[in-house]
Amino acid sequence: MADRCSVRAPAWTRRQVLLAGAAGAAVLGLSACGGSTDTTSTAAKPGAPFAQPTVLTSTNGRLEVTLKAEVGTVPYGDGTRFAYTYNGTSPGPTLRVRPGDTLIITLENHLDEPTNLHTHGLHVSPEGDSDNVFVQVDPGQSHTYTYVLPGDHRSSLCWYHPHHHGMVAPQLGGGLFGGIIIEDAIDQLPDLAGSTERLLVLADPKVGDSSSVLDVSGMQKMQGREGDAALVNGLDAPAIRAAAGSLERWRVLNASPSRYYRLALDGHRLQVIGTDGGRLAAPDPVDELLLAPGERTEVLVTPTKPGVFPLRTRGYDRGSPGMGGGMMGGGGGSTSSIDGQVLATMVVTGSASAAALPSSLVPEADLDAGVAGSERPIELAMGMGGGTGGMGGGMGGGGGMMSFSINGESFDANRTNIEVRAGDSEDWVITNTSSMDHPFHLHAWPFRVIERTSGPPDVPGWKDTVNVPANSTVTVRVPLTDITGRTVYHCHILDHEDQGMMGVIQVQ
Numbered sequence: 001m002a003d004r005c006s007v008r009a010p011a012w013t014r015r016q017v018l019l020a021g022a023a024g025a026a027v028l029g030l031s032a033c034g035g036s037t038d039t040t041s042t043a044a045k046p047g048a049p050f051a052q053p054t055v056l057t058s059t060n061g062r063l064e065v066t067l068k069a070e071v072g073t074v075p076y077g078d079g080t081r082f083a084y085t086y087n088g089t090s091p092g093p094t095l096r097v098r099p100g101d102t103l104i105i106t107l108e109n110h111l112d113e114p115t116n117l118h119t120h121g122l123h124v125s126p127e128g129d130s131d132n133v134f135v136q137v138d139p140g141q142s143h144t145y146t147y148v149l150p151g152d153h154r155s156s157l158c159w160y161h162p163h164h165h166g167m168v169a170p171q172l173g174g175g176l177f178g179g180i181i182i183e184d185a186i187d188q189l190p191d192l193a194g195s196t197e198r199l200l201v202l203a204d205p206k207v208g209d210s211s212s213v214l215d216v217s218g219m220q221k222m223q224g225r226e227g228d229a230a231l232v233n234g235l236d237a238p239a240i241r242a243a244a245g246s247l248e249r250w251r252v253l254n255a256s257p258s259r260y261y262r263l264a265l266d267g268h269r270l271q272v273i274g275t276d277g278g279r280l281a282a283p284d285p286v287d288e289l290l291l292a293p294g295e296r297t298e299v300l301v302t303p304t305k306p307g308v309f310p311l312r313t314r315g316y317d318r319g320s321p322g323m324g325g326g327m328m329g330g331g332g333g334s335t336s337s338i339d340g341q342v343l344a345t346m347v348v349t350g351s352a353s354a355a356a357l358p359s360s361l362v363p364e365a366d367l368d369a370g371v372a373g374s375e376r377p378i379e380l381a382m383g384m385g386g387g388t389g390g391m392g393g394g395m396g397g398g399g400g401m402m403s404f405s406i407n408g409e410s411f412d413a414n415r416t417n418i419e420v421r422a423g424d425s426e427d428w429v430i431t432n433t434s435s436m437d438h439p440f441h442l443h444a445w446p447f448r449v450i451e452r453t454s455g456p457p458d459v460p461g462w463k464d465t466v467n468v469p470a471n472s473t474v475t476v477r478v479p480l481t482d483i484t485g486r487t488v489y490h491c492h493i494l495d496h497e498d499q500g501m502m503g504v505i506q507v508q
């Protein structure tokens with residue numbers, strides 16, 4: 001299904017080799033590009049038992065929580081690693097709310113640098129004390145956010161993370177993120193009631209002490225930092241125990257600052273039932289699924305026979321800043337993920353026929369993005385010098401400054417780049433003129449992908465983050481309805497965002 005794959009050998013670090021050894025070295029590199037691994041892998045050994053972050057659930061229409069951002073250590077293997085945490089953990093607690101609820105989060109900043117909070121995917125006001133990314137919470141300070149969810153908010157997996165411009169990649173890459181699950185308005189869709197729901201938060205922290213975790217080169221920032229582990233809920237290749245004949249339902253979040261995951265489960269298809277912003281009309285079966293930073297998916301799996309089935313990420317080449325080769329030290333490619341790397345295993349016991357899949361999930365009408373009144377060009381660019389400076393400008397490997405821009409401008413919190421009348425619907429024609437992929441994200445208003453010139457076909461659902469492959473164009477339809485206010489759109493490779501690939505939109 002994927003029309004691209006990495007042909008370069010992954011750049012193995014000693015650390016990765018060590019980690020790979022722990023996960024069972026034999027399983028690595030097994031999956032040839034585009035090849036099938038449709039077998040029970042006897043080489044895969046289940047790791048630690050699968051576990052999920054603590055869940056905090058709303059009652060009587062309200063959930064009130066305190067999130068303490070602080071540094072510390074978290075368990076890792078037999079030891080610990082340095083991390084930025086919410087309430088001592090990474091991922092932070094999972095917040096479960098319903099449409100119509102009020103979510104109140106007091107963010108306490110125990111770091112020695114400014115931070116703030118963004119609720120990625122919530123269709124709520126971006127102003128005042130709601131999802132306002134222009135708020136700054138200084139060290140020792142706190143801020144209380146109040147989010148009022150509309151009664152018709154779609155059920156989906158959203159998430160929270162810091163959004164203080166210039167520090168988003170280190171803080172999120174350090175471990176500051178957590179899930180927000182918007183439950184179905186009705187208790188659960190009847191066909192899903194018997195399923196086993198799990199949350200899988202994918203992150204790739206650097207592993208070590210504070211200095212090795214925070215030491216990131218200018219080159220890595222241009223490329224978008226990648227860590228040296230690929231963890232699920234902070235665990236190294238955890239084992240998910242499932243009974244044959246059951247219906248497994250996994251909500252998956254890519255909370256990595258830059259890493260892409262090309263997910264495939266040995267011996268099973270993934271039945272996609274949800275995207276970033278809501279459910280599909282019916283399950284969409286896929287052999288693999290590309291999840292760019294910020295993206296989410298909800299899938300069903302129907303185990304039938306006993307065995308240990310690895311959930312892998314296949315290699316993916318997201319390109320490189322490409323300075324004509326020379327300057328980038330030979331232009332070594334960016335290989336996001338190690339081809340075939342095991343993220344988790346599904347350990348199935350028993351034999352049974354496959355559980356029935358739901359035939360319909362939400363009415364087709366819910367997926368209708370309507371018609372657009374106008375088109376808006378959005379150009380994502382990376383280049384040497386140029387741009388308008390602003391707060392952008394990354395360090396080039398060879399002594400130049402690389403600019404990251406949208407429509408020729410780097411982010412400036414005081415400038416409004418796009419003004420739209422509330423209620424308008426627009427087609428955004430997003431062109432990536434660079435030699436790297438950029439996952440494009442818009443706050444507050446979900447969109448549908450209408451067309452793309454490159455990349456795997458899109459699952460037909462509501463999105464808020466979409467991968468725009470190198471040198472290609474993706475068109476999305478954005479109904480700028482229900483909500484007014486001033487917020488941002490940006491590349492979700494967070495080093496790119498921190499270096500200026502972000503703009504401001506005002507809808508009024």
Ligand code: C2O
Binds near residue numbers: 118120163488492
């Ligand atoms: Cu997940 Cu503006 O971000």
Ligand code: CU
Binds near residue numbers: 120
């Ligand atoms: Cu967001």
Ligand code: CU
Binds near residue numbers: 437438496501
């Ligand atoms: Cu980018």
